[in-house]
Amino acid sequence: MHEQFKECIDECLACVIECNHCYDACLQEENVKMLQECIRLTRECADICAYAASAMSRASTFATEICKLCADICEACANECEKHSSHHEHCKKCAEVCRKCSEACRTMAS
Numbered sequence: 001m002h003e004q005f006k007e008c009i010d011e012c013l014a015c016v017i018e019c020n021h022c023y024d025a026c027l028q029e030e031n032v033k034m035l036q037e038c039i040r041l042t043r044e045c046a047d048i049c050a051y052a053a054s055a056m057s058r059a060s061t062f063a064t065e066i067c068k069l070c071a072d073i074c075e076a077c078a079n080e081c082e083k084h085s086s087h088h089e090h091c092k093k094c095a096e097v098c099r100k101c102s103e104a105c106r107t108m109a110s
Contacts, residue, residue: 005056008067008108012053015074015101019046022081022094029088038080038091045077049101056108064109071105074098 023042026035052070055063078098085092 005059005063005108008104009053009056011101011104012049012056012070015049015097016046016053018094018097019043019049019077022090025088025090035084035088038084041073041077041080042094045073045098048073052105067105067109071102071109074102074105078102 019042023039023046026032026039026042029035032039048066048070052063052066055066060066075098078095081091081095081098083091085095
C-alpha cells in the first residue's frame with residue numbers, strides 16, 4: 001500500500017517544506033498585515049500536508065478523505081499565494097508546489 005501512495009507522499013512533504021518557507025518569509029516582509037491570509041493558509045497547508053503524508057504512510061482507512069481535504073486546502077493556499085507572487089518569489093514558488101500537491105492528492109483521492 002505504501003508504494004501506491006509514494007508519489008503523493010513525496011508531493012505532500014515537498015509542500016510542507018515550501019509552505020513553511022513561505023510562512024517564515026512572509027513573516028519577514030515589511031507589510032505583514034497584507035500577507036495575513038497567506039501566512040494563515042501556509043501554516044494550515046503545511047499541517048494538513050504533513051498529516052496526509054503520515055496517514056498515507058500508515059495506510060489509514062481515512063487516507064482518501066484526508067487527501068481530498070488536503071487537495072482543497074492546497075488549492076486555497078495556492079490561490080492566496082498567487083495574489084502575492086508578482087511581489088514575492090517565495091509566494092510564487094509556494095503556489096506552484098501547492099498546485100502540484102493538490103493535483104497529486106486529487107488523483108490519490110479519486
